[in-house]
Amino acid sequence: MLAYAIKRLVQMAIVLWAVSVIVFLMMSFTGDPVFMVIPIDSTDAEIEQARRILGLDRSMPEQYWLFLQNLVQGDFGRSYVFRQPAMDLILERLPATLEIVIVAMLIAAFVAIPLGVYAGANPGKPLSRLIMSGSLVGISLPGFWVGMMLIFLFAVEWRLLPSSGRGDTVEVLGIETSLLTWDGWTHVILPSVTLSLGTLAIILRITRAGMMEVMRQDYIKFARAKGASRKDVLYGHGLRNALIPVVTIFGLQIGDLIAFATITETIFAWPGMGKLLVDSIYRADRPVIVVYLMLVALIFVVINLVVDLVYTAIDPRITVK
Amino acid sequence: MDHQSATAPLLDVRDLRTWFHTFSGTVKAVDGVSFTLAPGEVMGLVGESGGGKSVVGFSLLGLIDPPGRIEGGEILLDGEDIARASEERLRRIRGREIAMIFQDPMTSLNPVKTVGAQMDEMLRLHTDLDEGARKARCVAMLESVGISRAAERLRAYPHQFSGGMRQRVVIAIALLASPRLIVADEPTTALDVTIQSQILKLMRKRIAETGAAMILVTHDLAVVSEMVDKIVVLYCGRVVETGPAREVIANPSHPYTRGLVDSIPNPKHRKPRLAQIPGAVPDIRNLPSGCSFRPRCPRAQARCAEVSPALAPTRGTLSAACHFPILEEVAAAMATTGGERA
Ligand SMILES: Nc1ncnc2c1ncn2[C@@H]1O[C@H](COP(=O)(O)OP(=O)(O)OP(=O)(O)O)[C@@H](O)[C@H]1O
Ligand code: SF4
Ligand SMILES: [Mg+2]
Numbered sequence: 247m248l249a250y251a252i253k254r255l256v257q258m259a260i261v262l263w264a265v266s267v268i269v270f271l272m273m274s275f276t277g278d279p280v281f282m283v284i285p286i287d288s289t290d291a292e293i294e295q296a297r298r299i300l301g302l303d304r305s306m307p308e309q310y311w312l313f314l315q316n317l318v319q320g321d322f323g324r325s326y327v328f329r330q331p332a333m334d335l336i337l338e339r340l341p342a343t344l345e346i347v348i349v350a351m352l353i354a355a356f357v358a359i360p361l362g363v364y365a366g367a368n369p370g371k372p373l374s375r376l377i378m379s380g381s382l383v384g385i386s387l388p389g390f391w392v393g394m395m396l397i398f399l400f401a402v403e404w405r406l407l408p409s410s411g412r413g414d415t416v417e418v419l420g421i422e423t424s425l426l427t428w429d430g431w432t433h434v435i436l437p438s439v440t441l442s443l444g445t446l447a448i449i450l451r452i453t454r455a456g457m458m459e460v461m462r463q464d465y466i467k468f469a470r471a472k473g474a475s476r477k478d479v480l481y482g483h484g485l486r487n488a489l490i491p492v493v494t495i496f497g498l499q500i501g502d503l504i505a506f507a508t509i510t511e512t513i514f515a516w517p518g519m520g521k522l523l524v525d526s527i528y529r530a531d532r533p534v535i536v537v538y539l540m541l542v543a544l545i546f547v548v549i550n551l552v553v554d555l556v557y558t559a560i561d562p563r564i565t566v567k
Numbered sequence: 568m569d570h571q572s573a574t575a576p577l578l579d580v581r582d583l584r585t586w587f588h589t590f591s592g593t594v595k596a597v598d599g600v601s602f603t604l605a606p607g608e609v610m611g612l613v614g615e616s617g618g619g620k621s622v623v624g625f626s627l628l629g630l631i632d633p634p635g636r637i638e639g640g641e642i643l644l645d646g647e648d649i650a651r652a653s654e655e656r657l658r659r660i661r662g663r664e665i666a667m668i669f670q671d672p673m674t675s676l677n678p679v680k681t682v683g684a685q686m687d688e689m690l691r692l693h694t695d696l697d698e699g700a701r702k703a704r705c706v707a708m709l710e711s712v713g714i715s716r717a718a719e720r721l722r723a724y725p726h727q728f729s730g731g732m733r734q735r736v737v738i739a740i741a742l743l744a745s746p747r748l749i750v751a752d753e754p755t756t757a758l759d760v761t762i763q764s765q766i767l768k769l770m771r772k773r774i775a776e777t778g779a780a781m782i783l784v785t786h787d788l789a790v791v792s793e794m795v796d797k798i799v800v801l802y803c804g805r806v807v808e809t810g811p812a813r814e815v816i817a818n819p820s821h822p823y824t825r826g827l828v829d830s831i832p833n834p835k836h837r838k839p840r841l842a843q844i845p846g847a848v849p850d851i852r853n854l855p856s857g858c859s860f861r862p863r864c865p866r867a868q869a870r871c872a873e874v875s876p877a878l879a880p881t882r883g884t885l886s887a888a889c890h891f892p893i894l895e896e897v898a899a900a901m902a903t904t905g906g907e908r909a
Pocket of ligand 1: 589594616619620621622851
């Protein structure tokens with residue numbers, strides 16, 4: 247177990263290092279940020295000085311070495327725009343993003359899995375066909391369109407929910423959350439639903455496929471031959487086996503959701519890190535982009551680890567080694 | 568036989584018809600099968616692949632799924648017709664009255680549940696025992712099927728067991744709720760030969776002890792010969808011959824059974840090849856006219872193409888569905904050597 251933990255940590259470190267190289271190279275090819283930080287009427291001397299301060303006058307390997315050293319020390323630089331540590335900016339926005347991502351994941355899981363189980367266990371029934379057609383719609387509709395339609399219907403036409411922004415928050419353990427206030431929830435619900443649709447449809451389809459496959463297995467017939475109820479057969483015997491592939495996709499989807507959150511946050515003016523990223527890209531605010539990318543990479547590797555651990559919990563045939 | 572017909576049958580299957588309505592036509596997998604089974608009696612259900620043996624077994628437990636359906640006939644369990652029973656009633660019958668053992672032990676246990684949980688489920692469904700009593704019963708049952716360190720093994724997962732061990736677990740599960748009938752669908756076909764005979768011996772012993780009746784499904788007559796009281800031979804969804812096991816194997820009266828008996832390998836003779844029944848089982852959606860066995864039958868005559876033969880007494884205690892049954896008895900020695908007619 248200890249060997250496994252060490253092996254995984256080393257793997258994670260290698261992945262993060264590779265990401266740092268890619269991020270650095272990408273940044274180096276995306277224009278000179280110096281013009282973003284200096285006043286328009288700066289003299290050449292002032293520009294040169296700014297370059298020196300930012301370390302832009304050195305060679306590429308030197309710059310990377312500095313960049314890496316700073317990363318390892320947790321120093322990601324200051325935002326050119328806000329003049330604050332980039333990490334702080336991102337961390338400030340992270341809870342807002344995680345909020346809609348988590349709520350979207352929960353919506354996806356609690357809607358997709360039961361529907362997928364039903365459709366997989368009753369293929370050919372009219373309701374199953376309806377569910378499957380619905381999931382196709384969910385996959386094909388672009389998120390920004392759904393978001394705008396939801397705003398139009400719920401906020402503009404029916405005036406049931408607010409159209410944008412985050413709403414009231416309370417601080418719990420130093421983290422601002424809107425999930426503990428009524429006003430917060432009214433703001434969370436539309437962006438989360440928008441964000442969840444694609445994932446919901448994918449998880450639904452995978453659960454259904456897994457369920458159909460599992461229901462053909464002998465152990466299902468054996469469980470029925472014992473006299474188990476349909477519910478026990480479906481959920482007690484079938485679901486856990488069908489969930490094995492779902493877990494992987496679920497993990498990958500969390501990453502996707504964080505990435506897609508940028509679009510949703512922009513539509514709903516949700517003050518998350520995705521919106522910050524879009525703003526930072528417009529302003530070529532390099533340090534913020536770097537922190538965002540490194541953080542998302544870290545989240546991905548951690549999710550991967552969690553997926554593997556969940557695997558071993560669900561499937562006794564898989565052991566960590 | 569006489570003492571058995573005097574007892575009220577445990578199971579009385581009458582003219583059972585189970586069909587599958589597929590896109591390519593109706594598969595009459597079981598088409599008019601009748602037999603009875605007395606309490607404690609062991610019956611062999613034999614025939615080549617596709618004869619409908621498994622479908623008969625699943626029909627008894629009400630486990631026929633669409634596009635399949637029990638189209639007609641009765642399955643009387645203690646006089647109650649369970650072919651038409653509600654799903655709720657069937658759930659109380661499955662496991663408690665009729666238990667089933669499947670062919671492949673590698674796939675009949677759920678890979679993500681412990682052996683203990685899968686055994687416990689049977690007792691939870693069919694008894695009022697508390698947790699401690701259920702566990703004790705599971706341990707005792709595992710030990711009785713020859714699994715040592717049973718208490719510890721309850722926590723193990725199926726993949727930690729060999730094929731033979733898994734089939735022992737499956738047998739233990741089937742026996743747990745003390746069913747009165749066990750349907751064993753080729754319980755040893757997937758196992759290697761040495762383990763096959765161990766498992767069969769075990770089953771025979773345990774089932775004799777519990778007094779349960781058993782239907783042993785197999786395509787291998789040699790397997791049933793030592794284990795069963797009577798034999799029902801299926802061909803293309805119909806019973807072609809039935810009678811006491813010894814008589815069916817020594818002196819079958821139906822040409823199909825004759826062919827099956829002749830292809831039993833005989834260890835005393837070093838024959839290079841076994842006598843096989845010539846030809847192949849026909850497509851069940853497209854059976855030949857008259858007798859289904861006609862294209863492969865050495866005794867076939869014109870009448871066989873016109874009229875489908877009905878099951879009727881042929882010789883002694885045997886009944887067969889054949890216009891021209893084998894009425895002369897073959898000397899016992901010759902009958903078991905195999906291959907004379909090839
Ligand atoms: N679900 C199904 N759909 C369509 N046809 C089926 C289905 N199940 C069984 N059949 C058909 O019913 C017939 C009898 O099948 P069955 O499995 O009972 O044969 P069997 O005697 O048990 O053979 P084996 O020795 O191969 O197990 C076969 O022709 C098979 O194709
Ligand atoms: S009825 Fe005719 S074809 Fe059929 S088994 Fe008897 S002799 Fe052969
Ligand atoms: Mg079969």
